[in-house]
Amino acid sequence: MNAAALSRPLAALGRATLALMAATGRLSLFVGETLSHLLRPPFYLREFWLACLNIGWLSLPVVGMTALFTGAALALQIYAGGARFSAEQVVPSITAIGMVRELGPVLGGLMVAARVASSIAAEIGTMKVTEQIDALTTLSTNPMKYLTVPRVLAATLCVPMLVGVGDVIGIMGGWMVGVNRLGFNSATYLKNTWDFLEFWDVGSGLVKGAAFGFIVATMGCYHGMNSGRGAQGVGRATKSAVVAASVAILAANYVLTEAFFSA
Amino acid sequence: MITLDAITRSFGSKHVLRGVDLVVPTGQSTVIIGGSGTGKSVLLKCILGLIEPDGGKITLDGVDVHEGERDAFLARFGMLFQGGALFDSFSVWENVAFRLLRGALKRPKAEAREIAIEKLRRVGLSPDVADLYPAELSGGMQKRVGLARAIAAEPEIIFFDEPTTGLDPIMAGVINELIREIVTEMGATAMTITHDMSSVRAIADRVAMLHAGKIRWEGPIAEMDETSDPYVQQFIHGRAEGPIETLR
Ligand SMILES: Nc1ncnc2c1ncn2[C@@H]1O[C@H](COP(=O)(O)OP(=O)(O)OP(=O)(O)O)[C@@H](O)[C@H]1O
Ligand SMILES: [Mg+2]
Numbered sequence: 282m283n284a285a286a287l288s289r290p291l292a293a294l295g296r297a298t299l300a301l302m303a304a305t306g307r308l309s310l311f312v313g314e315t316l317s318h319l320l321r322p323p324f325y326l327r328e329f330w331l332a333c334l335n336i337g338w339l340s341l342p343v344v345g346m347t348a349l350f351t352g353a354a355l356a357l358q359i360y361a362g363g364a365r366f367s368a369e370q371v372v373p374s375i376t377a378i379g380m381v382r383e384l385g386p387v388l389g390g391l392m393v394a395a396r397v398a399s400s401i402a403a404e405i406g407t408m409k410v411t412e413q414i415d416a417l418t419t420l421s422t423n424p425m426k427y428l429t430v431p432r433v434l435a436a437t438l439c440v441p442m443l444v445g446v447g448d449v450i451g452i453m454g455g456w457m458v459g460v461n462r463l464g465f466n467s468a469t470y471l472k473n474t475w476d477f478l479e480f481w482d483v484g485s486g487l488v489k490g491a492a493f494g495f496i497v498a499t500m501g502c503y504h505g506m507n508s509g510r511g512a513q514g515v516g517r518a519t520k521s522a523v524v525a526a527s528v529a530i531l532a533a534n535y536v537l538t539e540a541f542f543s544a
Numbered sequence: 545m546i547t548l549d550a551i552t553r554s555f556g557s558k559h560v561l562r563g564v565d566l567v568v569p570t571g572q573s574t575v576i577i578g579g580s581g582t583g584k585s586v587l588l589k590c591i592l593g594l595i596e597p598d599g600g601k602i603t604l605d606g607v608d609v610h611e612g613e614r615d616a617f618l619a620r621f622g623m624l625f626q627g628g629a630l631f632d633s634f635s636v637w638e639n640v641a642f643r644l645l646r647g648a649l650k651r652p653k654a655e656a657r658e659i660a661i662e663k664l665r666r667v668g669l670s671p672d673v674a675d676l677y678p679a680e681l682s683g684g685m686q687k688r689v690g691l692a693r694a695i696a697a698e699p700e701i702i703f704f705d706e707p708t709t710g711l712d713p714i715m716a717g718v719i720n721e722l723i724r725e726i727v728t729e730m731g732a733t734a735m736t737i738t739h740d741m742s743s744v745r746a747i748a749d750r751v752a753m754l755h756a757g758k759i760r761w762e763g764p765i766a767e768m769d770e771t772s773d774p775y776v777q778q779f780i781h782g783r784a785e786g787p788i789e790t791l792r
Contacts, residue, residue, distance in 0.1 A: 412629035419623045
């Protein structure tokens with residue numbers, strides 16, 4: 282084997298690394314620019330309000346469903362696991378903590394990523410390829426301020442609320458299964474849950490939700506704004522937004538969990 | 545006055561603009577002609593800063609377009625995009641009045657709507673279309689809404705990218721007249737891209753022909769027919785034979 286053949290995989294690795302670093306740099310600049318516009322007028326309240334409606338209110342059903350079924354399944358699993366060392370009574374508390382600390386924010390965030398990052402990327406990407414973004418600029422409207430800032434702000438504020446609602450519904454899902462299938466007393470189940478949970482269990486989940494909301498909207502806007510030309514370009518931007526948002530959510534979840542709870 | 549000095553721009557290995565020099569005088573109507581894909585739209589976007597040139601210098605009234613306040617710079621311009629570029633989440637009148645509904649030129653909604661309807665009338669659209677959405681309009685109607693939006697805030701400098709393509713001959717005549725009026729009555733500076741030679745004759749004070757990334761010929765409309773430049777002659781007479789290759 283000659284040296285050229287040997288260096289080929291290395292070159293490919295190098296290229297991929299460089300591309301990754303360049304993409305990270307571009308994304309950081311994008312985030313920096315978004316933040317720099319956050320506090321400077323003009324503010325587009327109508328856009329912000331519409332974004333809240335789309336990201337927060339219209340995501341309620343899908344986040345609620347996710348939480349309900351997850352909470353229910355979680356109760357069954359914990360019951361089965363607890364039974365192995367006769368600790369069935371932990372079902373209410375472990376279901377609650379699993380929901381509010383981990384599954385509520387993560388699954389909620391992932392569902393919002395699927396629903397919102399895709400729609401933002403497709404919408405902004407289409408605007409980009411049909412020159413609507415250019416048109417905004419020529420009409421003295423900064424596209425970052427008008428499109429990105431309201432969406433990022435709305436997602437950062439709304440996703441924690443969604444997570445909060447999801448927490449309650451998820452615990453309800455566990456409670457329904459606990460009372461109807463596992464023979465728990467309804468009042469005891471709820472009292473156990475309530476007594477067990479600490480403020481920071483819920484609070485940490487909400488902070489995660491805010492971070493995930495920020496990630497979702499930022500990825501949607503970034504990939505939309507950098508969409509390639511034509512329908513194919515928009516399709517690719519949409520896919521990249523969902524994949525990037527999902528992976529970033531899972532990675533951020535680990536980092537935040539480590540920061541909040543590691544001893 | 546807008547001056548372009550040795551503007552270059554490539555996309556990948558494709559050298560679209562290879563050193564464009566052009567002067568666009570204030571208060572006149574300059575028409576850019578040139579084959580499809582020669583970079584006419586790219587040139588307009590370079591002036592507005594929507595596409596960053598690779599090299600060269602663009603000045604407006606002697607000031608580099610990169611210097612000074614960008615908002616103030618853009619506020620002087622209006623642009624009709626080749627594809628219309630209407631905002632599909634807004635109704636027709638909200639598109640036309642976009643600039644009048646927010647920012648520095650903001651005014652009451654009723655007044656903005658009235659102005660929008662007046663501009664729509666000028667491009668030959670009845671008030672009925674004001675509350676429709678862009679997706680409900682035909683291609684030619686969308687183009688005219690885009691035109692109404694470009695002139696709504698009465699900018700000093702207006703760029704029209706193919707204002708009459710997709711319009712019937714009568715409507716094309718109306719639009720040509722409108723552009724002429726905007727220049728002569730409002731004293732605006734107009735820069736128009738068109739492939740339609742009757743449009744060129746109707747609206748141009750000066751004509752510039754873009755070919756192979758450079759301005760091939762430039763001069764007053766009266767001299768266009770007399771010029772001996774074979775490229776211009778081939779283009780304005782629409783001949784298949786000549787120095788301009790048909791495969792590009
Ligand atoms: N964003 C872009 N990315 C890559 N290539 C581009 C881009 N914009 C324009 N081009 C290329 O630049 C060239 C000139 O495009 P432009 O739209 O300016 O042509 P034009 O002269 O306006 O043509 P037409 O009369 O058909 O509108 C084309 O070959 C096009 O492929
Ligand atoms: Mg063009």
